Amino acid sequence: MSTLAPAIATEARKAVTSRVLRWTTGLLITAVLALVAGILAAKNLDEPQLTAKLGPFVELEGWPALLGVAAQITAAGVMPALGIGLSWIIGREFAEGTITGLFALPVPRQGIALAKLVIYAAWVLAVAILLTAALLILGLVLGYGAPDAHEWGALARHIPLTVLVALTAVPAAWAATLGRGLLPGIATTIGLLVIAQVMAFTDAGAWFPLVTPALWAIDPAAVSGAQLALVPSIPLAFGALTLAAWHRLQLDR
Amino acid sequence: MKLLLGMLRPTAGEVMLDGSRINTLPASAWAGVGHVIEHPLAYSDLTTRQNLLLAARLRMLPADTAAAAVATAIDELGLTAYAEVRARRLSAGNRQRVGLASALQHRPRVIVLDEPTSTLDPAGVLLLRDALHARAVEGAAILVSSHHLDEVARIADRITLLNAGRVVGPLDPTAGDLERTFFDRILTDDQQREAR
Numbered sequence: 001m002s003t004l005a006p007a008i009a010t011e012a013r014k015a016v017t018s019r020v021l022r023w024t025t026g027l028l029i030t031a032v033l034a035l036v037a038g039i040l041a042a043k044n045l046d047e048p049q050l051t052a053k054l055g056p057f058v059e060l061e062g063w064p065a066l067l068g069v070a071a072q073i074t075a076a077g078v079m080p081a082l083g084i085g086l087s088w089i090i091g092r093e094f095a096e097g098t099i100t101g102l103f104a105l106p107v108p109r110q111g112i113a114l115a116k117l118v119i120y121a122a123w124v125l126a127v128a129i130l131l132t133a134a135l136l137i138l139g140l141v142l143g144y145g146a147p148d149a150h151e152w153g154a155l156a157r158h159i160p161l162t163v164l165v166a167l168t169a170v171p172a173a174w175a176a177t178l179g180r181g182l183l184p185g186i187a188t189t190i191g192l193l194v195i196a197q198v199m200a201f202t203d204a205g206a207w208f209p210l211v212t213p214a215l216w217a218i219d220p221a222a223v224s225g226a227q228l229a230l231v232p233s234i235p236l237a238f239g240a241l242t243l244a245a246w247h248r249l250q251l252d253r
Numbered sequence: 254m255k256l257l258l259g260m261l262r263p264t265a266g267e268v269m270l271d272g273s274r275i276n277t278l279p280a281s282a283w284a285g286v287g288h289v290i291e292h293p294l295a296y297s298d299l300t301t302r303q304n305l306l307l308a309a310r311l312r313m314l315p316a317d318t319a320a321a322a323v324a325t326a327i328d329e330l331g332l333t334a335y336a337e338v339r340a341r342r343l344s345a346g347n348r349q350r351v352g353l354a355s356a357l358q359h360r361p362r363v364i365v366l367d368e369p370t371s372t373l374d375p376a377g378v379l380l381l382r383d384a385l386h387a388r389a390v391e392g393a394a395i396l397v398s399s400h401h402l403d404e405v406a407r408i409a410d411r412i413t414l415l416n417a418g419r420v421v422g423p424l425d426p427t428a429g430d431l432e433r434t435f436f437d438r439i440l441t442d443d444q445q446r447e448a449r
Contacts (some may be wrong), residue, residue: 004281006310013307017298101294101355104258104365106284106313251260 001084003107007115013088015119020088025127028081029134035077036070058196062144066216067158070135074162076197080189082127083169086120087185090242091176100251113246117173117239119164128162129177157220164213164228168192170235170242180253194225209234254365254398258288270363285315287361289369293352297341301332301351304340308355326358331380345372350380357384364395365387370404382408402431416442 015021042050042057043065051058057068092114093099102112136155139147147155169189176185196210205211206223209231216223255261256268259275268275270282295304305326309319309404327336330350340348349372356364364385370378385395385408398415399405405412406426414421421442424434 003313006313010307010310013303014296017296017303019298037289096297097292097409098290098294098296100260100290100292101352102282102311103260103290104286104288105311106280106282107311196340250262251255 003111004115006117007107007111011115011119015123021123022086024081024085025130028078028127029030029131032070032073032131033134033138035073036066039069040065063139063147066135066139066144067154070158071161074158075165076187078162079149079165079169080193082124082166083172083189084186085123086169087172087176087189089116089120090173091182091185094180095182109249110243110247113243124163128159131162132158142235161213161217164231167231167235168210168213171238173242174238174245177242254290254367257365258290285362287356287359288365289356290367291350291354294355295348295351296339298339300337301327301341302390304335304405305355309358312359314359322358326354329384330354331376346374346377349373350377353381357388362393364393366397368398370399370401378404402435406431414438417446
């Protein structure tokens with residue numbers, strides 16, 4: 001643990017001063033809010049194609065409509081942005097050439113990789129809280145009034161939903177390490193999204209951890225606790241692979 | 254250099270540091286090593302001082318001595334005017350100075366520098382020469398790679414010629430016309446390798 005503290009402190013310093021993460025956070029929240037507001041406005045146009053895409057949410061009004069639409073957008077759209085952020089946290093060291101400075105240190109490289117994953121988790125939590133607060137403000141601005149107890153619950157559920165979605169992006173860290181840069185991580189993130197979208201249409205979708213958060217977002221009752229509990233298997237497995245890859249890393253290409 | 258610092262694993266032979274194989278060294282042993290290979294450890298969003306404090310933290314320098322070590326390194330490498338400037342706004346030469354400061358500030362006993370003067374201005378070269386001389390007097394082992402033979406001759410006790418990844422032989426740093434000797438030896442080695 002004694003070497004993990006400086007690793008986390010230095011990674012935290014890099015993240016806090018990072019323009020990339022600040023801009024990603026701001027653009028992500030702005031984009032989700034704009035999409036939610038746009039869909040809520042378009043919902044009243046009775047456009048058949050849009051109605052079909054909205055599914056059960058088209059019948060809803062007020063807070064339930066806002067939170068339903070926001071959950072669907074978060075499940076499908078937030079993962080790529082967070083995955084790209086994670087690809088940058090890992091891949092920047094290779095792209096900027098600073099990886100050579102992370103060798104021959106008393107802080108082991110796998111400790112630095114673990115610190116990067118810890119900082120990613122902290123960033124994701126911050127994004128989740130900010131996004132949820134922004135949705136609350138959007139609902140108030142749209143004149144929905146103060147949420148009732150049930151709506152507060154649905155609003156609060158947006159935080160674990162964002163975190164669960166973010167956990168499924170951790171394979172991007174492994175890909176960015178193996179590919180020595182940002183692009184392999186970004187490509188993997190997009191690949192994960194495509195796989196999740198395809199698997200969502202199968203009967204066993206809820207048992208597939210990449211899809212579980214999205215299905216949980218649409219209908220919490222349709223996903224069991226056991227299925228949700230499988231989601232952390234992705235960050236655990238690919239987090240371990242990332243640490244092993246950093247431990248064994250050679251600058252041979 | 255990459256083998257010595259653990260960036261590559263040898264296909265044959267072994268790398269020793271203080272008599273121990275580097276793959277069995279305790280991590281803490283690396284606190285006595287400083288290096289710059291290819292790129293300086295300088296993150297574009299951080300200022301010179303923040304970058305050096307970050308490097309000090311990664312070298313496990315105690316917090317109460319890190320700030321003083323960073324201030325000394327900033328002064329030693331002539332970075333005072335750029336101490337609060339973000340690395341993205343620094344010239345390549347000043348970024349290299351930041352990298353060199355981070356490699357030297359913790360008073361390492363083993364120093365490995367890959368082409369350290371390649372982007373430095375003349376003033377930076379003189380500052381580095383003084384810094385390396387001071388470390389050598391303190392007892393540090395210093396390994397520097399360079400194509401600038403005049404520069405190498407001024408700071409080196411021993412020069413080893415490398416060509417195509419293999420040792421060609423030693424070169425006497427006190428001998429005259431080093432540049433010519435260097436070219437002759439490398440050319441001869443090239444011709445011998447082609448003849449084989």
